Amino acid sequence: MKKILILFILIAPFAASAQNADSAWFVNNYIKKEVSIPMRDGAKLFTSVYIPKDQLEKHPILMTRTPYSCAPYGTGYRAYWRNYMIKYCREGYIMVIQDIRGRWMSEGEFVVVHPFNPDKKTNKDVDEASDTYDTIDWLVKNIDNNNGNVGVSGISFPGFYATEAALSSHPALKAVSPQAPVTDRFFGDDDHHNGVLFLLDAFDFHVGYGFSQPRPHPTILPAKTFEFKDKDNYSAYLKIGALPNFTKISGDSLKFWSDMMIHPDLDAWWKIRDARSGIKNVKPAMLIVGGLFDAEDGYGTWNTYQALVKQSPATNSKLVIGPWYHGQWASKDGSHLGNIQFGSKTNEWYQENIEIPFFNYYLKGKGAVDTISKATIFFTGENKWRKFAEWPVTGAKQTPVYLEKGGKLAFSPSANKTATFDSYISDPAKPVPYNDGVHTYRTREYMTDDQRFASQRTDVLVFDTDTLANDVTLAGPVIADLMVSLSNTDADFVVKLIDVLPDNTADNPVNKYPMGGYQMLVRAEIMRGRYRNSFSKPEAFVPGKPTQVKFIMPDVAHTFKKGHKIMIQVQSSWFPLADRNPQQFVDIYHAKDSDFVKETIKVYHDSSKIILPVLK
Incomplete structure (x- = not known):
């Protein structure tokens, strides 16, 4: 874009x-x-x-x-x-x-x-x-x-x-x-978020737009570009499949793309950049x-x-x-x-x-x-x-909200000490789309889009508070702290913070979009589970073993107004915005189409929470 x-x-x-x-x-x-x-x-x-x-x-x-x-x-x-x-x-x-x-x-x-060179000698x-x-x-x-x-x-x-x-x-x-x-570009800009390849932006930019195309001599002519025949990017990217298939399209001349494919983890190559x-x-x-x-x-x-x-x-x-x-x-x-x-x-x-x-x-x-x-x-x-006078704001209090049984989001954990969980089946063949509708290019509006399309899916967990009696203002980074278990050895986790508007909210006056019950995306982020302990040394999950996945989401500056609700959604794909995880502990950048498998994911109540920076 x-x-x-x-x-x-x-x-x-x-x-x-x-x-x-x-x-x-x-x-x-x-x-x-x-x-x-x-x-x-x-x-x-x-x-x-x-x-x-x-x-x-x-x-x-x-x-x-x-x-x-x-x-x-x-x-x-x-x-x-x-x-x-x-x-x-x-x-x-x-x-x-x-x-x-x-x-x-x-x-x-x-x-x-x-890379910046602080020690120039010649x-x-x-x-x-x-x-x-x-x-x-x-x-x-x-x-x-x-x-x-x-x-x-x-x-x-x-x-x-x-x-x-x-x-x-x-x-x-x-x-x-x-x-x-x-x-x-490893942690949060165009190409990656927390080590997850942001496929839609990275491929469109480096290959589609031709940004990384070599240029042998000065010219006023634009680089060679690539354009999908299928104008539905969800369908087009899914048909291409595993990342090596994208690399075949890019060819051998795109050095930055090729370098990314051999540097999946945080290493010196990323750090100097x-x-x-x-x-x-x-x-x-x-x-x-x-x-x-x-x-x-x-x-x-x-x-x-x-x-x-x-x-x-x-x-x-x-x-x-x-x-x-x-x-x-x-x-x-x-x-x-x-x-x-x-x-x-x-x-x-x-x-x-x-x-x-x-x-x-x-x-x-x-x-x-x-x-x-x-x-x-x-x-x-x-x-x-x-x-x-500063940011993040010192006065923001780290306030956990707990994922509870029955889709509840609560500011205090339940009294029930029995371990309970919600589960879903994550299927790489049918990943959760990042937005609703058919689009050729990544939309810029997706970051405030209505999330009702996602909350209707069986592979998206939904938790929300009761109707707020007072305004709740957030100022600073959000922390996702999940307790999960997997049936296989790897998974991604997408956490979305959402503002649910009251049912009686008037329609959008311009396009008449129904705003009653609108689920406004306030912030979302993805985490590749293998990096939960180290971005440099990925680790497989032990199937069936409850495991903590904790990560920092980007800063938020938003007020949830009285009469609204706070909602959290949890899912394991965000396609084609983010590349798909095979859900096995394999080299994703060189994975085969046959490596992608379904997986059952459990998210445990009470021990899973989202820590909000509440400004009083």
Whole structure:
């Protein structure tokens, strides 16, 4: 979905908006230069620079480094007027966008999530931080009328390059905003969650979109892509079967995909690709931005901020989390996601009150940032922004809710000491879909979708509270703590936290969707059972033996209103979002279709609980 976001927002053709007032103003007031900036190892990176014609004052530089192309190439202008970036142009910023090393028109070899090298010794020791340093150095020395202050921002993969920019330590770099930054592709970003391959995103991105296709020389032509003939992704992915069949489609040329297939567990290969490893002694001010419902890089937002707090405490770092899908804060509408309404234009509030003032202060010396709190978080359910001096919030109390007999969810365990359980049969041939309906691509709305389709399945356990007598606000990470037993030797566990709306809730006024009894997905996460004790050393389950599976789910900022219910769903597949577990302790990346078997899974009452961060 990154390609759709970037192409729609940033690479819209100039001619389509020629009559637009902002586009006309931009073309009349800016000049464009295309330059190839030399790096320390001799590679030249293609860069488009848009410079204000105004010579009355010196201008700051705002840069984005991207693997998605700095198009249009040649005389055409980049469509900054298509979104709020035009506001920076009206402020007189020099706008810079660069094709990163090895992508599009830049020279060099492209490396997916290029590891940061903290110990560079020669000019051949290059990474994204050094490329940023060399680029900034060239810009401040060669672009006329700049004020010597540089900022870097970017969404998704450009967010990763923004993080790496912050590690460059160039003295002219004063402010950086990694937004939904790719950070750790094993634990929580696009490719994996807790070691589970996020098949739908990973295959579509690396193979379907062609992101990891090799590029022998600089070019303006897009990579070769792959498209399914079957437009139902559930059916299409199920027909392909085991992961080796996907690898056959990808071919031998996709190095990152091939590398993932030989690194199923957390090892050194993954660890050096964790962007957090280099976050130490960061100099520029940092603004970390992301969405509560970011299906791609929500993990990166929360955890880049936490790494700054822990590993670089002297850095002036701030966190903003809105009720957004991936990149929605840069879109024209932040008022809703799917059927869930947020009550205001949350994207515009963020742009005007946080991001633009942040860069204006650090790059132009304009205004103040005193009103920007350490953490500014939007709470869904109540639809309000809250400001905190820290995140996670110290005042949030870890409160368990227990899975009880009869589908009950209770804030205290039952008095019954007899071990009871619910069970279901998990069948890899009929996995639980991640959403309802037929879709070609992964939807962005699934993170707030109605879960009634899943609660009707026999392979999904459902537990809910009584109707709430008071509001319950959650602020922070959720912990799933299950006691389970299996009939075989491995299984995945998906836990979903759901807000059940009252039966008398009015229908959606736009599409008339029935909202009475709507089961809004608030947060969900998957855990591969073999990693319950160690992500580096997987362990088989002993059939029939009760075993704890405990894992941390991403942070939540949500208020369950009085009159609603809290629901928990537990299941063992989430397809094709996540790859299927054969439910035997085999190498999943090299499994055969015949390795996939049915399995009976028991989830024990009382000893299974979900720990909620309740804010009083």
